[in-house]
Structure formats: structure tokens, C-alpha cells
Amino acid sequence: MSQLFDKEDVDVAWCKGCGNFGILKLLKEVLEELEVKKNSTVIVSGIGQAAKTPYYIDANMFGVLHGRALPVATGVKLSNENLCVIAEGGDGDMYGEGGNHLIHTIRRNPDIVHIVHNNMVYGLTKGQASPTSQKGFETKVQVEGVKNEPFNPLAVALSLKAGFVSRVNIGDAEHAKEVLKEAFRHHGYALVDILQPCVTFNKTNTYHWFKENTYTLDKSYDAGDFEGAVKKSFETLPMPIGVLYKSRKNTPTFEQEIRGEDAKALHSVTHDIAKIQELFEGY
């Protein structure tokens, strides 16, 4: 049982039985088992039930605004490539409000782990449809059921050539842990979409439903095959669970492209005043 990342003296604000507890435990265990240091781990989260996770973990955190974890995480990584940076939030946070950032963060490919708690609902705001809500899902707003096509984060990520694309079910924590660890080991942007039951506001997509409507990719599946992964990503009900795609290429990351190899943390970067003077004299 993990303890290193336990945060003392906090009130956990989740409902009893919520899938977020499993994700919290999972993340703390993975951080501990991968032996990352708390003072060099940064979890950036948006707003929502999922986004509360870093408040319960003893590590650096930046709790930002709804939808905005990705650009902030990108900025953090750019400032210091030695930090282990995680962007975390819900399906509404990351796929709705922050949708544009999702697209462009994947294109940039910063070395961050992107964890999305996908409960197919807006939990914090008491149960409206989210971008991943299934058609027909009834809420106080979508009174006749959801009409829109559900957002497919895996297919979108693949279309943007994300180097690591995965989906897990928190109902199968052991499997989820293996995948999450692999995401951390991946050099570059890594998406981990975690199916997470909201026991209070989503009575449709329950632990049982997720179990019934998913299947785990087995050893015969080749996660290095891009076209195969694209095809897989369009499979719905049952949804494939596991690493759909892991690039074999060692694509340079955003921070490497911008700052070069072994760049100094920007904290210690100052400019040569004589050079500023010289350039000014050129005018």
C-alpha cells in the first residue's frame, strides 16, 4: 500500500464509491513504484471532480481553470524539462472546455502524461452531458437524451499522430496500473483515458456497465501498428482497453525541439547584458 505520496490533513470531497478513489490510489502507487521525486513531480489539473485529484497527493501541483490544464502543463514542461509533468482532469475539462488545447498539445508532443477521468458526465456540476456521454443519456439538461455523437478521444489523438494512446477501466486497477506505468515511461505526449464510474450522476455507465462493454487487448494485439490502432480506436461497445498505440519512433519532444537537448531550466537562464548592449548599439 502506497504512502509516500499520501497528503495529510485533507478532506476528500468525493462521493462514497466514486471511481476517482481508485484513480487516486493508482496514481500514487505508480508514482511511488516509478520512484519519481515529489519535489520534481508537477500535477496540473483543471476543474471538476477529477481535477481535485492532485489536492490529495503530496507533490507539486497547479490547480488551474476548467479546461486549461494542458497549456499550463506545456508551459511548465517548457520551463524545466527535468520535471515529471502530469495533466489531469475530467472528460468535460479535457475534451470539452479544453478541446482546442487537446488538439494542439498532441501536435506539440510535450513529454507529459495526460490523464483523463472519463465518467461520461459532468460530475461536479451535477450531471449534465459531457462530450463522451453516450447517445440517449438523459440528464436535467438533455431531457430527451443526448443527441450528439460521442467524442472519440482515441481516434482524435491518433489522427494527430499522438505517440502513446491508451484507454483503461478503473474497474480493472491492476491492468490500469501497467498501462499508466507505460505511459510514464513513454518519451512524449501520452494519453490515458480512464473509464471511471460516477456513482451519483451517471446511473447508466456503472462499474458493471464498463465491465460488460469493454474487453482487454491481449498479447496478440500489435500496439506498434498505426493503421491497426486507428481501426481499433473506432471500435465502440465493447470498447478496447489497453495501449492502442505506442510509437516505435523516438520522436523529439516539444521541449527538445524548442530548447534543444539538455536545456538549462529557465529558472537559471539570464541574458548576457553585454550582448543586449551590443545588439542595441546596432540600431
Add this chain to the structure above:
Amino acid sequence: MQPRCNEKTIVFADETFGEKGDELILLAMKESAKKFGNAKYANTYISGILFGFLRIDKSFLIQSITEHFKEDEVNKEVAELGYEEGHKLENKSFEKLPNTDNELVQKLHLMDGTTACGFGFLAGGCNMITSYPMSPSTGVLNFMASMSKEFDIALEQSEDEIASLHMVLGGWYGGARAMTTTSGGGFALMGEALSLSGMSETPAVIYLAQRPGPATGLPTRSEQGDLNMGIYSGHGPFPRAVLAPGSLQECIDYAYLAFELADRFAIPVVVLSDQYLADSVSMIEDVDFASYEQRRYSVKTEEGYQRYAETKNGISPRGIPAFGDGVICSVGDEHDERGQITEDYKMREQMVAKRARKKSELIKEAIVPEVIGEGDIAIIGWGSTKGSIAEVLDNLKNPRLAQVHFTWVYPLSKEQLQVLKKFSYLIVVENNAEGAFADQLKLHDLKIHKQILQSNGFNFFVDQLGPMIEESLKEIL
């Protein structure tokens, strides 16, 4: 242009343009240029004519043309010919230009406000910039991009302005000295992140080059229309500074100061420029960059570090991840000293008070307006109007007038306002329709006797502002 022409105006035009008159000098510009094989030489030709007409030392022209058109030597010949033609023209109404002080010229540097701001940001230690292009702010982004070849500057063009400012906040959180550049429309999109900067006490520097709004407005023109947005945008009260330079020197000083203030107070700082200031080229004397001290306000943390620790002045020492053993919890929700979410009403009030104390501390730094002249009637301006007002007052030679120029426009301090108290009359000149800065002064119970406003997309021209001021004087005296 026509209404602004008078007996002192000389217009040079191509012969196809109209009929010759006293004030209209028609020349075979295009035709002469074509003789050299291409009409594009017309610009060089007219440059030569102007130099010749004004009797300016030809060597300056030739040197500059040679430098500019290394690939195309023909320009030199065209300039020579233009010079000769210009020299032949009779200079009736034009006053003779003063002699060039060649020694002084060596000490002057020619640049636009964009470049000067860029040098100020560099002096301020800017090592990260994330922006979305928008006129007239893009020049600073371009400048920093060119400087990223000389210095260690991380630069990214973001997907939108929302991302720009959020990346900036991530950068500062991680230890960078980060900034973004934008104009009104983009700044509108940054309101939420500005508020996050305020709440999470994460520094930010925003270069806001104004253009006339609302909406897309006049994208390539000038206005001082976004002062209120600079002061009020973002939900919930939080301390911030708004600085509005009006000369090249001020561009450098205040761009530098923006980084100082942002870092020291952990607040957002807005540097207000506009199209006129950004794009106008003028001269500046030598600047000693060594005098801009490279200070850093972040601290190395120890275990148990609290990001929002209570302090007397409200400024909590700001730690950075991986520099020291502490963990840094920065938060946009209301929080306790650790950075843990709280709804405790006492803690809420404690944190509101802490942020407010930062504002009181910040106000102590406010820089009093510059006063030029001895008169008892203040002609008050801010930002880019500095030069026009100075020249107008110089021309009017009215001993009762004095220029009062504000560069630190928000938050205003008692000392700043005290400066205004000694005047019998206050006239505020602003390049906007509603007089946002005068409104700020009125909030501090100052009586404004007259406001001179304009919103035609131009800066204030000296020949127009002079009569506007004289008209105002008639009304109030």
C-alpha cells in the same frame, strides 16, 4: 490629408496625379524610375529627391541605400539622380533644416516602440514568450523570435490567446520569466487566465498593443481604447499593474519594470502600447543596459514550504518545483496557506486581505507623473500621447500650460494624485472616445475641467492637437 494642408505644406506627387500648383510639385517619378528598368525604383528616386530638396548631406542617403539594397546596385544610381533633381527644385516656402550635429547623431539610435519594448523585456530577463499573432502586437513577438537566436528564449506560437497566457503561467510556475503579446481582442480572451494569475499569485507579463475596437475595429490603426480592459478584465478583484510608456526610453524602462513587478509581487502586469507607439520610428540616446539590475524574487524552498504563507505585506515567498525540498501548491480555487482548497469563511477573508495588502504594497512603487513646464494648467496625458503633447506645448509657448505625463497608470497612488493638486485646471488628452483615464482620476475625486478626445484611428497630430487645446482653454478660462 487635404484638411491638414496649409501654406507650409508641400506635396510631392507623380506627374500623372494632378495639376501643378504652388504647393504641389509634380515629378516624373514613375517614368524616371522606369528608365532604370523597373517602376519599383520610384521609392528610391523620391528619397533622392527629398534629400536633394532638403539639402541633406547626400552621403547619409547613399550609405543607407547601399546597406539596404546590397543585391541591387541600381538603387544607388537612382538615388543619385533623384538627389540631383531634388537639388534643382526651388525651396520657397520650406524653412531651412537645422544643421546636422554629426557627433550627436552617432550617439542616437533609431528604432520603433516595438523594438524599444523588446529591449526592455530582454533587459527584464524575459526567457519565454508564447503568443498568438495580432496586429499591432506581433512586432514584439517577431523581435523576441529574432532574439531567440542570440539568447536562450523559449518561444511558441500558441493555438489561441487563452493558451498563450496559460502557458505563460505554467512557465512562471516552473521558474521562467515569461510573457505574452496581444491586442484587444486577444486580451479579451485572456481575462480568465489573468484572473488565475491574480488568485494563484503566479506572475505574468502581458504586452497589450491597442488598436481601435470594438471587435475587429480598425486593425491597422491606433487608439488608447483598452485602458479599462487592462484595469478591470478578469473576474474577482486582484492586484495588478498597468504601465503605459510614451517614449522609446519609457518603453525600455517600463518593459523592464513589468518583469520586476510581476516577479516581486507575483501579479499580472500589463504593458499598454498602441499601434502609433509600436510602429513609430524615433531616436533614443545611449542606454546603459548594465544599469537594469537582474533581480530574482523566487526562493529555494524547504520541506513544509507553504506557497501562500502569511506575511506582513501580503507577498508570500514564491518557490519553484525542484528548487529545494518543498512542494509548491499553486491554486486557482480559494485556498489556505498550504494551497489546499478551502471554503472556510475566515480563511477566505484572510486570503482576500492578503491579496489586498499586496496591492497596498504595490501602490507604494507607483511612479509620479513627469511634469514639464511651470504653468498652472495641466495638460494631462498617458502612454503614447507623450510626444505629441510635448511638441504642441512647445509650439504654443503659453506659460500657463504644463504637460503632465502618466506612465504608471494603475493603480494610482496618493503621491501621483498630489502632483495634480497644485494645478488650477486639469485638461486630459486621450486618444479614445470615452476618456477612461480621466474617469480614473475622477474616481479619486479630481475635478477634470476639460477632456480632449479623439477616436478617428490616428494618433494626435501636432497641427490638430494645438487648436484643440487652444479651443479648450477658451472654454474654461
